[in-house]
Amino acid sequence: MSAWLDDLLSFRARKDAHFASGRGPLPKDGSFDGLTYFAPDPAWNLSLEVQRLPAEAAELATSTQGEVQRFVTWGEVGLPNGERLTLYAREGDDAPATLFVPFRDATSGKATYGAGRYLDAPLSGHQVTLDFNRGYHPFCAYSEAWTCPLPPAANWLRGAVEAGEKLAGESAS
Template sequence: MTETTPEDGFDPEEWREQLRAHRDEKDDFFADHPQSPIPPAERDDFESLDYFDPDPDYRVTASVEVHERPDPVEMEVSESVPQRYLRVATLRFELGDREDADSYELAGYRQQEDDDGLFVPFRDKTTGQQTYRDGRYMEFETEGDLEDGGEIVLDFNLAYSPFCAYSETFACPLAPEENWLDVEILAGEKA
């Protein structure tokens, strides 16, 4: 997971290097780790995952609306029974040129109210074409409690396919309809 506190001194070159290191580490995990979702018989042929080129335009600051009484959400799951999550926040952000930016929102979930992380499954207009057919995920650590009116960074360059994209032995939550974006997110992992 990645920390999501907005920072004043964003350095694009340092960010690209951190993203490259993150992707290299993930590729190593997929190639060699016993818990890799790549079936063992296919690991010798695995070279790396396919990614969109890093693009800082898909690293956006989102305003946070905290839900004091989180709504329970039953998420459909591939190959399994639905799982219960709590909708703890709504994240509002803009994509596009500043003059012509469109506004979007995603719900952030936790399985328990006191979890530290935020789970953000989503689908977009690349889903089923350039990216995995059932959508992608982002996960973020939050520093302390989420604050209503606060901000966090959503870096879609860190969007990834769930393990069920690589093996049917995994069951993965599917992004609920409220997290289906009517825009192409040309960032993160490809199919």
């Protein structure tokens, strides 16, 4: 197994343990038996150059509970298929180590949560790692008690991102 795959599988196991412990969006009732994922695919692990954008306040639409969550636009990246994604930093974080990437794609509402998924993208200099295998559903996908920012229309991808978390009951690809 490659170091990348070992790390990804370890990440998924830690996330399952976190959810099973009741520290996430689900109660600790013994019924959780793990999240469902697309099969790991290194083709969805991308290292991309960030085109820096002016830092402008961005209200990531209304959240699922009608609240507004504030971020700052940080930059954007071009994906291999020609589509672009906007990257965000938390408001007040002038030197983020990780950028927030909310997105929707052609799997949204079918194999994945309808409102979209998120990526936490490590930033190093002008390079960002978008490993869609680590794409995750927001906590509001599991419980109405959580509020989650919605991906802006600019981050609605036309293609299908068959990587990362899937809805429960969807078989792994």
